[in-house]
Amino acid sequence: MKYEKLTTDLLIIGGGTAGCQAAITVRESSDIKILICEKAHIKRSGCLAAGVNALNAYITEGHTPKDYVEYARKDADGIVRDDLLYSMSERLNKVTKQLEDMGLVILKDENGKYVARGNRNIKINGENIKPLLAAAVEKLPDVTVLNRVNVIDISVTDNKINGAFAIGIENDTFYTIEAKAVMIATGGAAGLYRPNNPGFSRHKMWYPPFNTGAGYAMGIKHGAEMTSLEMRFIALRCKDTIAPTGTLAQGAGAKQINSLGEVYETKYGLTTSERVYGTVNENLEGRGPCYLKTEGISPEKEKSLINAYLNMAPSQTVKWIESGKKISEQNVEIEGTEPYIVGGHTACGFWVDTDRATTISGLFAAGDVAGGCPQKYVTGALAEGEIAALSALRYISENAPTPIPEAEIKAHITETESFLGEDKSVYSTEQLEEAMQTAMDAYAGGIKTNYRFNEKQLDIADMKIRRIEKLSDSLHADDFQELMYIYELRERLTVCRSVIAHLKARHETRWHCFAENLDYPEKDDKNWRKYVNSRLENGEIKIILRELTEEGQRVYEHSHK
Amino acid sequence: MSIAINKRKCIGCGKCRNVCPGTLIKLDVSGKAYIKYPKDCWGCTSCIKECPVYAISFFLGADMGGNGSMVHTEKRDGLLRWVIESPDGKVTNIDIDPKESNKY
Structure with a gap:
């Protein structure tokens, strides 16, 4: 194992839609150091690898951002944040123009106007949308992109970000990265539940199977407040x-x-x-x-x-x-499909303020990891990448960096060494992944139970996930790719536990299938027009119920500020 | 679904390995590409579009109702040609103009 220590101003975790746009946005007004850590290769990583054929979030002629906010609020039956939806919606058309300038083909009528598909969509040839975005990033001066470098944890002291730890999958390197601010744009979580085709085609799924919920897991472990993880997405x-x-x-x-x-x-x-x-x-x-x-x-x-x-x-x-x-x-x-946790479609994810700051100082979230703002799709993720990037820039100008404690570096190195050391494990990572998916499928509302669950089943799911978490401590990796697989499994397990806690906390059925609680099969507007949030405290998930923000509210700030 | 790499055609350029979003493609001792984790393929076809010698094809797994056709793409005169070869030898070509938008 090789060791490398890097220092940057802004660390972007994940070079997908939001991450790329964040780098582009920062470079428009600032020459701070930017480092993007991408676990695959930014040319075809994240949700856009195969392409898309419509931009589903666009304010078409005759409509306003307010219309979009109302559509998203209705689809989520009220459990959204208007401040987030507005700030996203107001940027949708600007980022679309940017995509067109990069070379994206958009269908136009004889007058040169975009052709709408319904009220909010426009038609494109998006086969090459990710290569276009990646090329725009590669053209930027002084932006370092580390491909095949997988961030395994962030470093947080007294609720302030210091940086992150990563592993180089192809160069066997352990990275310690100090950063003045960190933007988390790792996407949502697939692979928590047993998929539609569990055999040979197990990865033929709606969402990228390589999106493991890493961002959520890192936030959860360090006590970040999360929201609406019970609002699962089923396509x-x-x-x-x-x-x-x-x-x-x-x-x-x-x-x-x-x-x-x-x-x-x-x-x-x-x-x-x-x-x-x-x-x-x-x-x-x-x-x-x-x-x-x-x-x-x-x-x-x-x-x-x-x-x-x-x-x-x-x-x-x-x-x-x-x-x-x-x-x-x-x-x-x-x-x-099997259920996913994805904040680009439902309202689940980090609890952020209007500036996309998480509850951890210096940690920003955008795209599928950021909560409260569903129906983002591609353009919404770009919009959030911009908002989060500008907030991170402001933060960097106002706050001094803090070092990663030596003891923490040592602990992470020891952990990776133990996984790479002598093989004493009875189980493989793959076996434990299957065990996790089977438990979630049967007891936490998977395909097997037609997405339904009750409290007793959730308790069993939680017990099983805890057991698998324990077993994962002694897994073995032969190389750095297998090491990544161990971390990915552990990320998923962390997310599973929080999802179970959230599903258990909402005593109603507001969204069929997404959260179908058989103990409470009806919607309860009197008691449950609330956000279900959570925070990990001393190893236990604490549920926090928060009142909904006002309709039309434009600003929300974290109370600790 | 997953992919198959024709070793005879592969020139070992490594482009497919570089682009795979799952880090699933490796080069063997002779420098030729192979998919190390075939079950973990998402089916995004990124590698297929990268291959300069059309050595990579994808197929639908039998568990998702596949019938054994092998599919690859070729870049010709600014068009992206999808070539679908069925087991009985029938070949279907579909040309896509990257400058033309989807209509639906």
Whole structure:
């Protein structure tokens, strides 16, 4: 093992959508040192690797940011932060223009105006969206990007950030990184629950399987306040390929039908969770499988859909071609995915103030790790990257850096050495990952129980996760990649425990499937129009219930400031 | 889904290894690329688009209903061509113009 100590002004953990935009934003006005640690390679890392074919968060003509805020608030049934949604919404069109200037192809009409898909979406060719963003970062002067460097922990003393620790997956290096401010943009968490295809295709999932919830876990361990982790996200997807359904539903107008051919979506409602719930329920009541009705669509639409899917989820196009039938001759079967924790779609994540400062001084969050602000999609993550970057810049100008204590460095090195040392473990990391996913699936509302759970089941889930956490102490890694796998598993386990605590804390069912508590199957507006927040104190998760901020409120500050 | 790398075609440039978001591709002792963790592939097709000699294909796993077709991309005259070869030898080519937006 090699050892390296680095010093920077701003450390950005994760070179995905938000992280790239943060670096671009800082460089527009400042020459401070920037270091991006990326566990993969920024050219194709994070959610955008395969591409996207629409920008789902855009203020189209005739609409205002207020409309977007109201849409997001409705979709989350009130549990959102207006200050965060407003500050994001107001930047959506500006960051879109920036993407276009980078070279992103956006569909325009004869007058040169973007063509809208519905009220909030515009159509693009986003196959190369991540390479464009990465190229923009690579052009910036004096921004260091460390690819294949995985941050395993942050360093915090007296609730103030000192920097972080990382491992070089391909150069066997242990990094100690001192930073004046840290921005966490690691994405959300996949792989907590047993996936749709648990065998060979286990990673054929909606969300990047490499997003392990590292950011949440680091925050949780150091006592950062988290919010709404019970608002899980379950995507409605094309069966088997787990490809997006929005392009068929919103784009091509395909309706959700059951096996009797009845359109059922109107029966349950059209919010994200209601679309999943309807599908689950139709199956439970014997009217499955469910489909998106593509039978009878026009040849022109058909060709466009074949191309659209190649630009974002090519396996669906291959599925159509392998079937030997045209899209217009068969419907597309749909199903819900396993639950994810992802703050770009629901309101879960770090509890941040309007400036995207977490409750840890000097630690900022943006994109899927930042809570309170759902329906971000790509442009919202870019917007938050900007906001967090500007806040970090201000923080750096006002606060002196603090060193990482030597004892802490030693403890982290000892830990990595113990994983790399003699192999005494009965279990492999993979086995424990499966054990975790099986426990979450059966006892914390996975696919197996149609996303439903009760308190007794959650208690069992918690007990099992704690046991697996303990077993993970003695795991063994043969190389640095396996070492990363151990840390990833442990991150997921940390997130699992907090998710379980949050699911248990909300005594109502506000969102079907996302948090379907069988002990409290009804929505309870009288008592539960509240944020469920949490903080780790002395190893135990403390639940904090907070009153909702006002509708239209533009600023929220942490009370400790 | 996952990928297969044709060792005969691979020139060992390492571009696929560099881009893989899961760090799943390695070079063997002879300098040729191979996927070390085939079950961990997300199916993003980043590696396929990087390969200058079209040595990488992807396929749908049997557990997700795959029928054995192998798919790769080629860059021709500014177009991205997707080549889908089915086990019975039938080849489907789909050309995508990167300057053209999705319509739906």
